[in-house]
Amino acid sequence: MTDDVAAAERARAAFAERFGGEPEGVWAAPGRVNVIGEHTDYNDGYVLPVALPHTTRAAVARRTDGRIALASLQGDGDVVELGLDELAPGRPDGWAGYPAGVVEGLREHLAGGLSLLVDTDVPVGAGLSSSAALTCSVALALRDLVAPDLTLEDLVELARRSENDFVGAPTGILDQSASLLCTAGHALFLDTRERRTEQVPxxxxxxxxxxxxxxxxxxxxxxxxxxxxxxxxxxxxxxxxxxxxxxxxxxxxxxxxxxxxxxxxxxxxxxxxxxxxxxxxxxxxxxxxxxxxxxxxxxxxxxxxxxxxxxxxxxxxxxxxxxxxxxxxxxxxxxxxxxxxxxxxxxxxxxxxxxxxxxxxxxxxxxxxxxxxxxxxxxxxxxx
The missing domain is CATH 3.30.70.890 (GHMP kinase, C-terminal domain)
Structure with a gap:
């Protein structure tokens, strides 16, 4: 777990090192753990997650050359770079497919492209929604930068589509809803059919x-x-x-x-x-x-x-x-x-x-x- 201020400074410094300039901002989204309600989300059922203190941070800046460049402090140090017109399911693959899927979902707002640096302390592969933390941090960043009319509920759907349609992971909306909608000191009671939520102390x-x-x-x-x-x-x-x-x-x-x-x-x-x-x-x-x-x-x-x-x-x-x-x-x-x-x-x-x-x-x-x-x-x- 990383203090928000220290986490933002680390992400900014890493962005500058990778891309030679300052990001326009740093956004964070948490992993989640479910108090109860497994596999009910894609069955139109009920779930009760809480957000973890562990987050994924996304440092983002827009570009003007029509390309997308992605880097991760948890990766091998390489920058994944390709043109916006090259984005397609499976391209890029691996971890970079998750943020790329979010970018693809907002391509009409991002003609110039973007650079992205991610850093995380959400345990990967532990069933704690590290992938949703990644997609949701990027979705919130892009909402703030290029699509301010989108609601948090819109971002839930954008992040879900990135995982389902771009990456091919058949998740429901539990993970993305928890990452975007949870509040401190509460569990999120979500009716996945009606999309009704309640913050339960x-x-x-x-x-x-x-x-x-x-x-x-x-x-x-x-x-x-x-x-x-x-x-x-x-x-x-x-x-x-x-x-x-x-x-x-x-x-x-x-x-x-x-x-x-x-x-x-x-x-x-x-x-x-x-x-x-x-x-x-x-x-x-x-x-x-x-x-x-x-x-x-x-x-x-x-x-x-x-x-x-x-x-x-x-x-x-x-x-x-x-x-x-x-x-x-x-x-x-x-x-x-x-x-x-x-x-x-x-x-x-x-x-x-x-x-x-x-x-x-x-x-x-x-x-x-x-x-x-x-x-x-x-x-x-x-x-x-």
């Missing part, structure tokens, strides 16, 4: 709780096949049930018509996960002890493990060890097939729980995990 520290993220070190990518397979299976289940999306199935009893075991499992996760989101929001809105959401988080993990079948040995080991050590609840987060888990724990037991997870990983000869606590933080903003 989430001050865990006030009641002696912490939300730990455990990065298992097993990387994943949305563009790999497993995520896309799950999305297609959910669409197939909805089609067989004769509903627009699995959001329209009221409860598990409504899945009785599914005679395919795989499709039944996938649909059951979505239906029960939507119910879990609503229950967690109900608890957090009221005067109930937030510790009550712990068992709901664990139920979500079991559903992701058994019905959606996207967990891993490392994620399961993390959740099991954390709960045995006294956590109120834990579950994997993100797209699955690797990444991170989130753990709800009393502050006084946080170090003990983290040590128990590390010991379990060591016992099973897994790579050492990385653990950090999450403070619900601000969404995308201009740093200067």
């Amino acid at each position: 989430l001050d865990l520290a006030a009641v002696g709780l912490e939300l730990l993220v455990v990065d298992t070190g097993t990387s994943h990518t949305h563009a790999d096949g497993g995520y896309g397979d799950r999305r297609r299976e959910c669409e197939q289940a909805a089609a067989r049930l004769g509903v627009p999306a699995l959001r329209d199935v009221a409860d598990v009893a409504g899945l009785a018509a599914l005679d395919d075991d795989v499709l039944l499992r996938r649909a059951r996760h979505i239906v029960t996960e939507n119910a879990r989101v609503l229950e967690v929001v109900r608890i957090l809105r009221g005067s109930s002890d937030p510790r009550e959401i712990g068992p709901i988080l664990l139920e979500g993990h079991v559903s992701l493990r058994d019905d959606f079948q996207i967990s891993t040995d490392e994620l399961d080991a993390c959740v099991d060890a954390a709960v045995r050590a006294g956590a109120h609840g834990a579950r994997m987060v993100g797209g699955g097939f690797g990444g991170s888990a989130v753990v709800l724990v009393d502050r006084e037991r946080a170090a003990t729980v983290a040590a128990a997870v590390r010991d379990e990983f060591d016992r099973r000869a897994f790579a050492p995990p990385r653990t950090f606590d999450v403070i619900p933080s601000a969404g995308a903003r201009r740093l200067g």
Whole structure:
């Protein structure tokens, strides 16, 4: 995590070194962790993310030669450069495809091109939306520079299209919405069909709780096949049930018509996960002890493990060890097939729980995990 002022100065200095001039500004967008609501977004369902304190920063300046130049402090030092008229899905590839997709979406506003330097402390491949932090930081920068009439909701769609259509990652709108719309001290309750949002207070520290993220070190990518397979299976289940999306199935009893075991499992996760989101929001809105959401988080993990079948040995080991050590609840987060888990724990037991997870990983000869606590933080903003 980097202080905003120091982060902006670092990005400005790096931009000047790479491109020989000053950027017009520096913008930041955070990664996210989902309190509850995995894979429900592309099923028109409910999600409840918080923004991380970790951000991706974009230093940007417009050009006049019709070219786009992209550099990253986390890359190999090379500048990816090509003409605006050369942009196309897969060109450029790799990390540069994400900001290039945003540029492509606003090409009519950017005839002169731009130079872009990015810097990040969002863990990559950990299921914490590093790609959305990248696209959203660039989207906000370009909104401010060339398209001031765009709303934050417009930027959510612009960033989503960059990932879906340009890069080929079949995400919903959860990641981009969290990165752009979250506010400090709150979780974002999002109805992905109606695009309605509510800022739900989430001050865990006030009641002696912490939300730990455990990065298992097993990387994943949305563009790999497993995520896309799950999305297609959910669409197939909805089609067989004769509903627009699995959001329209009221409860598990409504899945009785599914005679395919795989499709039944996938649909059951979505239906029960939507119910879990609503229950967690109900608890957090009221005067109930937030510790009550712990068992709901664990139920979500079991559903992701058994019905959606996207967990891993490392994620399961993390959740099991954390709960045995006294956590109120834990579950994997993100797209699955690797990444991170989130753990709800009393502050006084946080170090003990983290040590128990590390010991379990060591016992099973897994790579050492990385653990950090999450403070619900601000969404995308201009740093200067």
